[in-house]
Amino acid sequence: MKKILMLLLALFFIASACTAATFINGNNIIIPASKIIKGNLYVLGDKIQIYGEIQGDVYALGESIKIKGKVKGDINAAGKNLEITPLYANDLRLAGDNISTRGKIYNDIIALGRNISIKNQVISDVFVRGEVLYIASYTKIGGSLNYSADKVTISRKARIAKIIATPIKKTTCPTSTKNCFSSIAPSCNGILIINFIILMIFAGLFIKFAPNQIKLISKSILTSPLKSMGWGLATLILTPVIIVILIPTLIGIPFSIILIFFYVLMIYLSKILLGFSIGEWLIAKLNKKGSKKSKKTKGKQYHPFFVFLLGIVVYHILIVLPILGGILHFLGLILGLGALITTRFVTYAQARKKGIL
Structure with missing residues (x-):
């Protein structure tokens, strides 16, 4: 599971050249449904709401993030509460405390968090690591569901081609230092994704300003x-x-x-x-x-x-x-x-x- 996640994260960086980019930062950011943004969108704020059409990738970092519009590229988001329900998108890469997703995803979903809820039509694979995972009814996953979680609920009405479960080992720090580090590995993966997203946002700010x-x-x-x-x-x-x-x-x-x-x-x-x-x-x-x-x-x-x-x-x-x-x-x-x-x-x-x- 870890090796697959790392491979996908590496491939994530190899993207095509950007032709245009929009940078937005503030406390309360709202992109209305009538708004069309050409190229990539970089958003940094406390509360982010995106209802418009994004004709590129979305990079969002904030306390609360809600995306409900059309996204022709990928969605990369990190925050506390994520509600990612686009009509469609290419890939989802998410890291947060509470994550809820819905919509048609043409490639993969990578999600790391505490509470994760998925109700999507996913053409390819889903990679999830967290504490609580809920796969809602009528979820369709064309590839495999790769998950590692303490509590898992998969609806009987969900259609999944293949399920791969990686158990989480329960360890305590006093027994062994090595076991202590292995017990916090899921958190490290989440931090890694957040770190990568922050790196890209900072890079975008450098390019802009x-x-x-x-x-x-x-x-x-x-x-x-x-x-x-x-x-x-x-x-x-x-x-x-x-x-x-x-x-x-x-x-x-x-x-x-x-x-x-x-x-x-x-x-x-x-x-x-x-x-x-x-x-x-x-x-x-x-x-x-x-x-x-x-x-x-x-x-x-x-x-x-x-x-x-x-x-x-x-x-x-x-x-x-x-x-x-x-x-x-x-x-x-x-x-x-x-x-x-x-x-x-x-x-x-x-x-x-x-x-x-």
């Missing part, structure tokens, strides 16, 4: 990798030392809290920026190779979001390699972190003079 900064940081990584690694390693080591020094002092407590926040944020953003850089490097190599065969392929441009997806997929494939993966993960961390530091503080003035920023 800071495209020039992405170019500048990618250039720093590709042209001065050793310099970036040096700054990244220094930041990674020295920042915790500074925090430890500041915490005992009364005046230093608020500064240490702010420093911790920015430290964690920069580490997280470094992965996104590294994804852009790897994607740009790969596409440059492909264009160079293609130019030798045909002049038409020389200098072919791709949407920045496709560049990010390509780069982040390759990066995640590399860091799961045995032994070498851990080393590459660490090098990627200090490389991205260092490029972020040098670009922001060292080359900022130069970029201003050249009109890049």
Whole structure:
């Protein structure tokens, strides 16, 4: 079950290039039924309601998410309460506390949460991991239902081609550390999906509001990798030392809290920026190779979001390699972190003079 989920998550990143994108953020977001959005939709808010037609993929992150319109692409959503009932959609990838789905799904459903209710016509497979699972009457699954849950209710009127159940082992932390980690594995899978969705939303915000900064940081990584690694390693080591020094002092407590926040944020953003850089490097190599065969392929441009997806997929494939993966993960961390530091503080003035920023 876990291997299948991981494979599908990897394939999820390999998407076609985006031709258009719409970014919306706010507290209460409502897209009326009369609204038609061309291309992909990225939504970040507390309460999200989508009733219109989306002619691309949907990426939503919020407290409460309701989708009832037509979606020609995939639906990717993470939040506390999810009510995903489109007339139709391609794939559903959901992570939340309470999840309810309905509608025609042309490919797969991947759902991780606490309470999950499914009443769909699914052409392919359904992968579910949670505490409570309910398969409603008249649900049709053309492929297999792969689930792992504490409590499962499957209606007799549901039509499912194949059912694969993975039991959850009940363990307690005091018996064994290994058993403790295995008992929280379902939660880790949910966190993984949420993390991936957040990564894509942040990447979309970068593309929308800071495209020039992405170019500048990618250039720093590709042209001065050793310099970036040096700054990244220094930041990674020295920042915790500074925090430890500041915490005992009364005046230093608020500064240490702010420093911790920015430290964690920069580490997280470094992965996104590294994804852009790897994607740009790969596409440059492909264009160079293609130019030798045909002049038409020389200098072919791709949407920045496709560049990010390509780069982040390759990066995640590399860091799961045995032994070498851990080393590459660490090098990627200090490389991205260092490029972020040098670009922001060292080359900022130069970029201003050249009109890049």
